[in-house]
Amino acid sequence: MKLRNHLKKYANLLLRKGVNLQEGQELLLSAPIDAKDLVEEIVTIAYKDIKSGRVHINWNYGKLTRISFDYANEDVLLNIPEYSIMKYREVLDNGAAMLSIIASDPKLLAGVDPSLLAKVSKENAIKMKPISTEVMSGKVRWSLGAMPSEAWAKTVFPNVEPEEAVEKLWEYIFACTRVDQDDPIKAWNEHEDHLNNKKQFLNEKKFVKLHYKAPGTDLTVELPKNHIWVAGPKIATDDKSFIPNIPTEEVFTLNKRNGVNGTLSSTMPLNLNGNLIEDFSFVFENGKVVDFDAKVGKESLAKLLEMDEGVKYLGEVALVPVDSPISNLNTIFYNTLYDENASCHFALGKAYPYTLKDGTEMSEDQLLEAGANISLTHVDFMVGSKELSIDAYDSEGNVTPIFRNGNWA
Numbered sequence: 001m002k003l004r005n006h007l008k009k010y011a012n013l014l015l016r017k018g019v020n021l022q023e024g025q026e027l028l029l030s031a032p033i034d035a036k037d038l039v040e041e042i043v044t045i046a047y048k049d050i051k052s053g054r055v056h057i058n059w060n061y062g063k064l065t066r067i068s069f070d071y072a073n074e075d076v077l078l079n080i081p082e083y084s085i086m087k088y089r090e091v092l093d094n095g096a097a098m099l100s101i102i103a104s105d106p107k108l109l110a111g112v113d114p115s116l117l118a119k120v121s122k123e124n125a126i127k128m129k130p131i132s133t134e135v136m137s138g139k140v141r142w143s144l145g146a147m148p149s150e151a152w153a154k155t156v157f158p159n160v161e162p163e164e165a166v167e168k169l170w171e172y173i174f175a176c177t178r179v180d181q182d183d184p185i186k187a188w189n190e191h192e193d194h195l196n197n198k199k200q201f202l203n204e205k206k207f208v209k210l211h212y213k214a215p216g217t218d219l220t221v222e223l224p225k226n227h228i229w230v231a232g233p234k235i236a237t238d239d240k241s242f243i244p245n246i247p248t249e250e251v252f253t254l255n256k257r258n259g260v261n262g263t264l265s266s267t268m269p270l271n272l273n274g275n276l277i278e279d280f281s282f283v284f285e286n287g288k289v290v291d292f293d294a295k296v297g298k299e300s301l302a303k304l305l306e307m308d309e310g311v312k313y314l315g316e317v318a319l320v321p322v323d324s325p326i327s328n329l330n331t332i333f334y335n336t337l338y339d340e341n342a343s344c345h346f347a348l349g350k351a352y353p354y355t356l357k358d359g360t361e362m363s364e365d366q367l368l369e370a371g372a373n374i375s376l377t378h379v380d381f382m383v384g385s386k387e388l389s390i391d392a393y394d395s396e397g398n399v400t401p402i403f404r405n406g407n408w409a
């Protein structure tokens, strides 16, 4: 594998397809220090080929986060400085796009007090709310891509040497993102056509209810009037397209906030702030989680569910066949960006307003009124498997099988 050459293609894909960076446009790039080679390629393409505006960089280093949780006074963790928010404010006012590179460590915060973690992430979410609301409303073109950290690679491939694990994870990332193909941009255009077909089918049908059946799962999910199925590229308010997640295989919409009933079991571990939650399940009544269990990490899950009222309700319904390029690798990535694109999933918490007609122009009260969930957070978890079947109901009660044995029916 020619890593450097692939890094160039990856950087190009993230800029051209991901955020669709334009001449003169600024970019806010968040990246771990491990990503320096990739960042070099991104900045080179931005300035040299795209003639972009300034590229602002937010470097991060996971170990420092761990050190601060281990040793810093609580008020250090809870007082998020105003300037860190103002930085976002200023660059977004300049019309910047936002690109984030993640190199997660699934065990980074293992053992940290879950209630402290929950408090800090809630504080962060409150402080960042004006920014995240703007980003989620479609005014900002943004994208997210991943790269291996040694810790992540060792979690995914525990039986090989660290160096080999990193190389293997890069290979998997390049396969999933189609960067290993001759012309990744062309491959993405074809992939987008495929996603568009599914999306159009679902939007034309205007289903009112989905029924999920799998071992440990028997769940009905109502869809609100005017829901929109979304997939692949999105159109920002400036009419330019962008792809928020690379890779992306999902077709998704929102559920009706109060319209979820039954039992739901996870099929993959959830990495929540560096804590793994495994073999968990929920019972829903009129949309709300009324009972839950987890074989591992139950306390972390309990803390998550205490964050606010909205986190006890679902906000996203996503369909992904089990034969997507990612799931065909038969690997648990312990990383939501990858695992959610290998599996049907839901999210606890906030619904994306753009999955509802005119949703991006609605106030929180109007969104609630229309059936969309509101929360400070949005946490995906996986429910897909070869044993999952989904039936869809239209307003006249006609049934259409849409998933059988984990794949599109």
Ligand code: ZN
Pocket: 250, 252, 316, 318, 340, 345, 380
């Ligand atoms: Zn999703």
Ligand code: ZN
Pocket: 316, 347, 378, 379, 380
């Ligand atoms: Zn999601």
